[in-house]
Amino acid sequence: MPEASYPDDLLYHDQHDWARLEGDEHAVFGITWYAQDSLGEVVFYDPPEPGAAIDKDASYAEVESVKAVSDVIAPLSGEIVEVNEALADAPEKINEDPYGEGWLVKVKLSAPGETDALLGAEEYRKLLDA
Amino acid sequence: MALTETPMQRERATTIYERSKPGRRAAVLPPAEVPEPPLEELIPAKLLRSEPPALPEVAEPEIVRHYNRLSRRNFDLDSGFYPLGSCTMKHNPRLNERVAALPGHARLHPAQDPGRAQGALELMWLLQESLAEICGLPHVSLQPSAGSHGELAGLLLTRAFHADRGETRTKVLAPDTSHGTNPASVTMAGYEIVKVATDERGGVEMDDLRAKVDDEVACLMLTNPNTLGLFDENIAEIAALIHEAGGTLYYDGANLNAVMGKSRPGDMGFDIVHVNLHKSFSQPHGGGGPGAGPIAVSERIEPFLPRPQVVRRESGNGSGPSFDLDLDRPKSIGRLRGFQGNFGVFVRSYAYILSLGADGLAEASETAVLNANYLKARLAEGRAGERVPVAFDRHCMHEFVLSGKPMKKQLGVATLDLAKRLLDFGFHPPTVYFPLLVDEALMVEPTETETKESLDAFADAVEQILAEAESDPEKAKQAPYTTPVRRLDEVKATRKPVVRQPLG
C-alpha cells in the first residue's frame, strides 16, 4: 500500500497496532501502515497458537523483514480464536493490505472496557506527526 | 539491465555441482592392500548406505579453475582497504601461515601424549603469558573458539563465581551500543539482559547505571573504548559500582587494538576479558573464521576456568620446566569444546606477538589511533563533514562513527547507498547501521596497517560520491554497477529460502 492510510473505523495503539471491533466480544488485530512501512518488506510472520491468552500492551507475535524483527503488541486483552493462515505463504499481504488481507489475529476479548485507552484515527495521525 | 556488463557479471554463477559430469574424478586412492570382503560381511546391510551422496564428479584441473574463478568474485583485505568498525581488518602476515604449516604444529594430533607435545604446550603457555601481560590479568584460557564463545565462557564463569558464594543472580547489564553477540550470549548463559543508556559524551550514562545496579546484577559487559570508538573515562567509577554490588565486570576485547601497551583492561578493573585473535592479533578472517577468543581473568575468577588448562611445572630435578594439560580443576566450569582450542590460530598469533614485541604492539595501537583520527579529520572536511558528520565530536580512539542522517534528509541517499557506491570505487565499506544508537550509522576502523595514501583515497572517494549524489542521487541508490553481481534480492532469499543445490 503506497500511500499512508489510517481508516476511521479502527482503534489504534501507540505501538502502531490497530483493532477492529466485531460485535461486543470480538476484535481483529493488525499493524498499521506506519509499522509496515518502517519494517520494510515483510518476509515472515510467526503467529501465536489459537487458544493462547494475550494481554493488552504485551507482545503476542513477531513480524520479520530481511533486516529487522518487530514485536506485535496487543491493543486489547483476550484469547486468540483465529490466526491468519494465508500469511504463511504470503506475508507480503501485511505490506500490501495491512488493514484487510494483512490482518493478524482474531480475538475474543476478555476486558472490552480496555478500548477506552485506545486512540481514534485522528489522534493516531497526530501521534505520528509529532 | 546495464547496457555494458563487466566480464565477471556476464559469467553466470555456476556451482561445482553444475560442472559435474558422470565419470570424471580427481582422487586416486591408494590400493587397499588388505582383503576386500563385501561390506555386508562387515556391517549389517540395514546400517549401510544404498545410494552414495551426490558429490560432484570433476577432474582436478576443473576444481582448481572453479575455485580460483570463484575466489575472484570476492573483495579481500590483501587487495584493498577494509575499514569495518570493530573488526580490526589489519594485515595478515604470511610468515604466520608459514610457521602454522610446520608439520610439528600442523600434523600434531590433539590427543598426543603431552610429554611428546611440549613444543605445542609451551607455545600455548607463552601465548597465555603474553595475553596476560597485554590484558593486565594473570590467568588465561585459550579454549574459546571465537569472541562470542569467550563471552559465553565469561558469563558461565560469572555464574560459577556467584554460585560458589551461594548467590543466584539473574541479570546482566550491557550498554545499548553493545555488539549483538553480548545480549545473545547473555540469554544462552541463562541471564536476562538489561540495557544501560549512553550519555551525550558517548559513554555509559552513570545515573542510569546507578539506578540499574543491584544485587540481582551478576555482571556488566562493556567494551572500552566502546563501539563509538570512545574511551569511557568513568570506567574506574563503573568498576567500583559493579564490584561494590558484588557483580563481575566483563570486557569485550573487540576494541583492544586501541590500547595495546597503552592501557590494560585488568587495570581498568575488569575481571574477565576476551581477546579476538582474529582482530588485534592478525589471524586472517577467512571469510567468516576461524578465529579464537581466549579469556584472561582475575585471581578470584581463576578457579572456575575451563578444563583443561595449560600449566607450567618446574621440574624438581634441575631439568627445565615442563608443560601439561591440567584436568584437576574441581571448581572448573568444565569444557567448552573438544580438545584444547584452535591451536593453529595460537601459532599465528604467537608469531605475530613475537614479531611486534612490546614496542611494536604499543606502536600498532598508537598508529591505529592516529590513522583513525586522521581519517576522521579528513572526513570532517568538505561535503563529508556536512552530509555524514561524526556522531560524537571529540578525538576518537581506533574507530569512529559517522551519521548519514543529514545525507538521507538532504539528498535522499541513505548510508546503505553510500556503502554500495563505495564498492564501485574499489573499497570495502565501513560497518553500516551499527551501533543502533546512531541514526544511519557508519562505523569506520582503518587499523594501523593502512598507509596515509590509502586513507586519503578513501576520503576522496567519499567526497566524490557525495558530490555525485548532489546532482544525481539515483547513481548511489542503484549502486553498485561494477561488482560481480549488483544489489541482491534479499527478500526473495528469505521468503523462500534456497539453501542448497537440488541434486539427483
Add this chain to the structure above:
Amino acid sequence: MSRYTSATVADREQMLAAIGVDSVEDLFEQIPEPLRLGRPLALPDGMSEAEVYERLAELAGRNADAEEQVCFLGAGMYDHYVPAIVDAITQRSEFLTPYTPYQPEISQGGLQAMFEFQTAMSELTALPVSNAGLYEGPSSVASAAYLALATGKGRRRFVVSRGVHPHSRETLATYSVGYGAEIEEVGIEGGLTDAGALAEAVDGETAAVFLQSPNFLGAVEDVEALGAAGKEHGALLVVAVDPMTLGVLRPPGEQGADIALGEGQPLGNRLDFGGPSFGFFCGTETLMRKMPGRIAGETDDADGRRGFVLALQTREQHIRREKATHNICTAQALNALAATIHLAWLGRDGFRELGELLLRRGAYARERLAAVPGVELLHEAPIARELALSLDAPVGPVLERCADRGIAAGYPLGREYPEYEDGLLVAITERRTRSQIDDFAEALGAAVAAERQGVAA
C-alpha cells in the same frame, strides 16, 4: 617503526597537523592518567621474521607429530591425507583475508562456497538443511541442545548416550548450566547404547535424545531403532556422525534424525593439535528458522543474475540480539571451504571408495590386533574405522613403549571411561598402510608382553 605499519615521520607530521594535535600521545589523553600503562609491556621487543621463524620451528621440533610417529590416534580427529589443492586454494588472498560476507555484492566467492558446502553436508547427512558451519564437533552438540530447548515447548531434559564423545558430553554439561537443563546419561552394553535403558530414560520432559554413530568406542549404532523411543515422546533426535564414513554408512537423515552434526576435521582439515576445524550442523526443514550459524541462500540481483546472500539473518545475533537462535558470529568459514574442496576432489565415487577402504582396513586391523597375545577386543559390535581394544597390561606404559618405537598407538579410554581401565581406541585412515598395521600389531604385542613380564622400558 613496527612491522606492517608505514607512517613515516613526515606522514605523522602531516596527519597530526590535520588532526590538530602536537603528538600521538595527545590522542590518548581521553584515557585517565592513572589508567595509562606508563611503561613498556613486559614482553620481549619485536624480532625479525627470520628469528621468529627459528623460534617457531624450534617449538615445532619438540612435538611428536604424525610425520615422526605413525598415528593411530583418533577420537574425532584423524590423520587423513588432504590433497595439495586444498592448501593452494584456501591460501588464496581472496578466500583467506576477507571478513564475513556482509556486503554480498563483493562476497560472491565466499557466499557461493558456503552454498556449495551446505549442499555437500546436506547430501552426506541426507537432511535437507545445512548451516555454513560451527566451531567444531562437541560445541555443535551443545548448540543442538539450545535449539531443542527453543522448540521443546518448555521441556528441559536431555538424554545422552555414553557412546557420545566425552568432550561432547562434557561440553553439553557445561552449557546446560546456563540453559538450566538436566542431563541423563544412558550406558553402553557390548559397545552399543543400551536400548532398554534409553527407552526407559526418555519421557514427556525430554527435549532431545543424543546419539553418536560410530560411537566413541567405534561401534556403528542402529540409530533408527534407538531413535524410536524418543520420537514416540516427541523428543528431537540428534545424531553425531563421523563425516568420512557417510559414503558407506546409512546416513542419519534416513534413520529418523532431526539433527545430524559432528566434527568436520577429517574433511579437508589438518590435525593442528585440535583446531581450527569446523562443526557441521544439518536439520529438517521445520527446524530451519531456528538453526544456529550462518546460512547462505540463493537469489537474483537487480538485473536477474544468479547470486547468493546470507539468508534468514533474523535468526542471528546481529539482528535478533538477546532472542537470537545462537550467539555465534565468527565461525570457521575457511575450514568449511577446505572440506568442500576435499569433497569435490574425492567426488561421488572417490568418497564412497574411501569409505570402503576405511572399513576394510579397519576390519583388517581389528583382526590382526585381536590376534595379538594380551590384546582383546573390548566389544564385537560392527565398526567402521575405529576399534576399541582391551589390554592385559597398563595402557600408559604400553603407549610409552610404542611411542619409543615411533608409533602413537591410540587413545587411552580409562580416563573418561573408568569402566574400561585398560581400554585403547585405535583409529584407521587411508594413510595407515597394511605394513604399518602389521608393524603396529607386532609392536603392541611386544609392548604388552614386556609390561606383563616387568621388563624395564
